[in-house]
Amino acid sequence: MAAATERAAAALQTSQRVAVLLGAGISVGSGIPDFRSPGGMYDTLRPDLLTATPAQRALMARDPTAVVSWTIFRENQLPYLELRRPFILGINEGRWKPSLAHYFLQELQDRGKLHRCYSQNIDGLELMTGLDRSRVVTCHGSLGAISCEFCGKPADRDWFTSALRSSIRDIYGTDDSAPKTSTPISCPACGRPGLKPSTVLYGRSLPGDFFEAMEADFPSTIDLVIVVGTSLTVSPANQIPCLAARDTPRIVVNMEPVGEDLGLDFASKRDIFLGGACDDSFANLLRELGWSSTFASKPAGERRQQHQQHQQHQQNAEQEVAIEALLVKIKDQARSKELGLGARRVLLSDMLDSLRHLEHEIDADQWLYEEQPLLN
Ligand SMILES: [Zn+2]
Incomplete structure (x- = not known):
């Protein structure tokens, strides 16, 4: 069988309606840590640093994803806000920029090949590339908008960001101006402390447009699926590669092979694995496709x-x-x-x-x- 990059390039040349599924791995090149990798958010979570009851701390120690769950948030909003504080402030300041891998998606769009981008990421970096918003489904919501988990009403982002800076303490010890203790931020609409970026907490339902897009795209519309930087462990987004028609090629761009438990088979002719950093794999693909010079000239x-x-x-x-x-x-x-x-x-x-x-x-x-x- 030809080398993986050659095979992936050939699949891209002939495809016309590509669906891309993004995970945290695509943003590692931009400096945002991958939650699930060693050294990532869940791996390094220190429940003892968060403002929480002993029972809540025990729950987070058992399952670090509980810190971003509805179970804890509805009782106590501070662990979520303390954990996410620098991330929310950084996104608002534009601290992180899209990487080559993100711009590759725009290249696909410019060449009329991108049909849909399903992003599990909340950093919104894919939207900073000039991707057409209507093609992007943010499966888990976005940090770019603020709303209340209790009443659903939106709130002003700048107002919320400044409230976050002055009301929530810095557990990372990098911001001297942060308060020493955290105070809940009340929603101007309902008075309850439910304000946060409009990302989907574990235990809450996904946005309706996610399911609508999946129904419209699969199985017959999409002729190539590219999975980028995701462990394919979070349902239902991890089902996307399985929804494609039986002969639709699937390319996985990730540090290590994933999805074999879901039926992906990299020894088969259908599935292709491009290992290593996402940016490197897409740079190789650009070269193989002969797209490098137009890509760099933009x-x-x-x-x-x-x-x-x-x-x-x-x-x-x-x-x-x-x-x-x-x-x-x-x-x-x-x-x-x-x-x-x-x-x-x-x-x-x-x-x-x-x-x-x-x-x-x-x-x-x-x-x-x-x-x-x-x-x-
Ligand atoms: Zn509210």
């Missing part, structure tokens, strides 16, 4: 390049700080009389190794960004 591609350069500068600055700190330590250690000469030599040699490692990292990054631009 404003979206330019924005992406600027974004990369910005990230690169930030990374360089962080590495420089790390090197400075290490040099100070090395000097101190060299002068220190606390340890014997042998022990100092071993310590110094370890530190010099770390220093060389940091220098290699910088060199590798320079090479990656300057010599091998993702878009060429």
